[in-house]
Amino acid sequence: xxxGTPIPAHDPGSFDPVPYDAASSAPGGGLLDAIExxxxxxxxxxxxxxxxxxxxxxxxxxxxxxxPELSAILMHPSCDxxxxxxxxxxxxxxxxxxxxxxxxxAVGVALPGLRNAAxxxxxxxxxxxxxxxxxxxxAALCTVRLDEPRVVSRLIDAASSAxxxxxxxxxxxxxxxxxxxxxxxLPPPPYGHPDLVLARAVAAGVIxxxxxxxxxxxxxxxVSVAEYADRTGxxxxxxxxxxxxxEGRLVHAINAGSLSxxxxxxxxxxxxxxxxxxxxxxxx
Numbered sequence: 001x002x003x004g005t006p007i008p009a010h011d012p013g014s015f016d017p018v019p020y021d022a023a024s025s026a027p028g029g030g031l032l033d034a035i036e037x038x039x040x041x042x043x044x045x046x047x048x049x050x051x052x053x054x055x056x057x058x059x060x061x062x063x064x065x066x067x068p069e070l071s072a073i074l075m076h077p078s079c080d081x082x083x084x085x086x087x088x089x090x091x092x093x094x095x096x097x098x099x100x101x102x103x104x105x106a107v108g109v110a111l112p113g114l115r116n117a118a119x120x121x122x123x124x125x126x127x128x129x130x131x132x133x134x135x136x137x138x139a140a141l142c143t144v145r146l147d148e149p150r151v152v153s154r155l156i157d158a159a160s161s162a163x164x165x166x167x168x169x170x171x172x173x174x175x176x177x178x179x180x181x182x183x184x185x186l187p188p189p190p191y192g193h194p195d196l197v198l199a200r201a202v203a204a205g206v207i208x209x210x211x212x213x214x215x216x217x218x219x220x221x222x223v224s225v226a227e228y229a230d231r232t233g234x235x236x237x238x239x240x241x242x243x244x245x246x247e248g249r250l251v252h253a254i255n256a257g258s259l260s261x262x263x264x265x266x267x268x269x270x271x272x273x274x275x276x277x278x279x280x281x282x283x284x
Contacts, residue, residue, distance in 0.1 A: 015057045031237075035134070039104070039105075048067075050070075051064070051090060056086055058080075060087075061073075067105045067108060067109055068108070070087065071112070081149065085151050088152045091109060091145070092144060092155075095141045096142065103141065107134060107138065109205065110137065114156065117160045120160070121167070124164065125167040125168050126167065127170055128167075128224065129167065132163035135163070135239070136162035136163045136166070136242060137159035140155045166244070198216055206250060207249060208246075211243075214228065215243060218256060259264045
């Protein structure tokens with residue numbers, strides 16, 4: 001059984017569930033509802049996506065078990081932690097090596113836990129909680145250790161923590177003071193004109209014009225990720241990942257000194273990125 005964090009042949013983090021986006025599936029309206037609807041379809045057809053209970057052992061049915069049925073089995077009170085860990089080690093390994101469909105399968109089997117985590121997050125932070133949580137869960141599939149117990153619990157805990165940090169970083173600050181401390185958020189202007197700074201970042205090759213539009217629209221114009229996705233005809237997942245990647249390059253450019261200190265505050269303001277350790281400017 002694999003342990004540690006092997007280098008996957010397939011990167012689950014590259015998964016982009018366009019057909020699983022809530023905007024493209026009617027049944028419940030939310031991203032998790034749309035994923036569940038599509039996940040249930042994996043049981044349809046002559047060859048449903050399954051695991052072999054005979055190989056897994058631990059009292060599981062000695063036959064091919066479709067993933068939706070497997071999810072129900074794992075949630076039953078009679079299913080012990082050793083069985084859950086055995087199954088989740090297989091699911092994580094398959095997500096790392098078996099292609100995008102297995103990433104979908106792992107997310108689907110984890111839906112009960114993801115729903116509970118999303119409900120808790122929604123009471124603590126604002127923003128697109130479900131998209132952030134699923135994104136971080138898929139990222140955690142690449143890094144979770146398989147030689148330790150409670151695999152799925154650690155996956156969901158890691159996803160919840162990362163999603164909470166990302167969403168809190170995007171919340172407007174109650175204070176009017178600039179603060180680059182991790183976990184805080186930045187206030188609105190008048191610290192500069194974010195549109196002009198984003199334009200400079202495009203000119204410097206840090207981000208593309210499309211990424212500047214994405215950041216400016218979803219942060220500065222109070223347009224949600226879901227609305228932006230609808231406008232541009234792509235999934236919420238895609239929008240969220242593109243924005244996160246662009247923000248990361250902006251932070252790296254600031255920390256590397258590729259952008260002047262004069263630009264650092266307003267770029268951080270534009271992206272509401274707070275993990276920047278840029279020194280404060282001296283005021284005359």
